[in-house]
Amino acid sequence: MTLVLVLTTMAIFATMALALARALKGPTVYDRINAVNVFGTKTVLIIALITYITGHADLIDVALVYALINFIAVVTVLKLAKTRDLASSSEEATDHD
Amino acid sequence: MIESLVDILSWICLLLGGAVGIIGGLGLVRLPDFFTRLHAAGVAETLCPLLVVLGLVLQSGLSLLTLKLVLILLFLLFTAPTATHAVARAAVIDGIEPETDDTDSEPTPGERSSNT
Numbered sequence: 291m292t293l294v295l296v297l298t299t300m301a302i303f304a305t306m307a308l309a310l311a312r313a314l315k316g317p318t319v320y321d322r323i324n325a326v327n328v329f330g331t332k333t334v335l336i337i338a339l340i341t342y343i344t345g346h347a348d349l350i351d352v353a354l355v356y357a358l359i360n361f362i363a364v365v366t367v368l369k370l371a372k373t374r375d376l377a378s379s380s381e382e383a384t385d386h387d
Numbered sequence: 388m389i390e391s392l393v394d395i396l397s398w399i400c401l402l403l404g405g406a407v408g409i410i411g412g413l414g415l416v417r418l419p420d421f422f423t424r425l426h427a428a429g430v431a432e433t434l435c436p437l438l439v440v441l442g443l444v445l446q447s448g449l450s451l452l453t454l455k456l457v458l459i460l461l462f463l464l465f466t467a468p469t470a471t472h473a474v475a476r477a478a479v480i481d482g483i484e485p486e487t488d489d490t491d492s493e494p495t496p497g498e499r500s501s502n503t
Contacts (some may be wrong), residue, residue, distance in 0.1 A: 291446075294398045298439065301405025305431060308412030312424070320478040321421055327470050328415060328428050331463060332408065335439050338456065342443055350455045357459050361466040365473060372477055 292343060299339045306332045319371050323364060330360035397445035404438030411435060420486040425475055432467040436460060 306329055313325035337353035370376055411431025418424045440460040444453050 291394070294401050298401040298405040298442075301402075302408050302435075302439075305408040305412035305435075308409075308416050309431075312415045315416075318421055318478070318483060320474050320481070320483070321424060324425060324428050324471070324474050325415060327467075327474070328411070328431050331432050331436060331467060334459060334463065335404075335408075335436055338440065338443060338459065341452075342446060347452050350452055350459075354455055354459055354462075357462050357466075361462075361470060364470045368470075368473055368477055372481075 295339055295343050299336060299343070302332050302335050302339070306336075323368055323371065326367070327360070327364045330356070330364070334360065393445050397442045400438050400442030400445065404435050404442060407431070407438060408435040421478060421483055422475065422485045425471060429468075429471055432471070433464060436463045436467075 309325045309328040309332065313322045313329065316322045316325060334353050334357045337349060337356060341347065341349040341353065366376070408431055411427050411434075414427025415424055415431065418427055437460065440456050444456055447453050447456075
């Protein structure tokens with residue numbers, strides 16, 4: 291049982307490594323944001339799997355909170371990359387690029 | 388009998404989820420274009436959590452842990468397409484064009500804003 295969980299964890303770690311490679315390499319900034327988004331999703335799955343491997347049921351709350359934070363973080367970084375200024379509203383955002 | 392059957396089903400779901408994740412990661416590295424890489428990320432972000440969480444739910448039966456896992460799955464399935472759509476829309480507005488076979492089209496003008 292634990293073997294299957296650990297194997298799945300290893301597979302997801304490999305996916306995280308590939309996503310990190312794309313995040314470091316990616317030619318456009320959107321490639322990097324996309325790769326970081328995949329990385330965050332895989333982190334949620336890793337925490338859920340570790341919950342079952344160790345048997346500490348409390349860890350699943352960490353995964354839940356991470357899933358919530360990840361989405362906000364991706365959208366925020368996307369807006370920061372687009373407008374270069376988080377304080378500006380989208381109407382008065384001039385095109386800096 | 389039923390117990391072992393559910394266990395085997397859970398193992399299949401978990402390992403299939405890991406395999407789908409690796410396939411999505413490989414696509415994320417190997418595909419040639421931003422939009423095709425977005426497609427690979429879509430595979431790694433929806434099908435992989437679905438299968439892994441399904442496998443874990445089959446492990447734990449009916450409990451509070453299952454409820455929280457299903458909440459995680461629901462939230463991931465709602466937000467992953469939204470984030471992907473936002474990234475794709477921002478890329479299109481920034482002028483990144485999909486690679487096509489047209490030889491007379493200009494190279495992608497979005498390349499110059501590549502680095503932050």
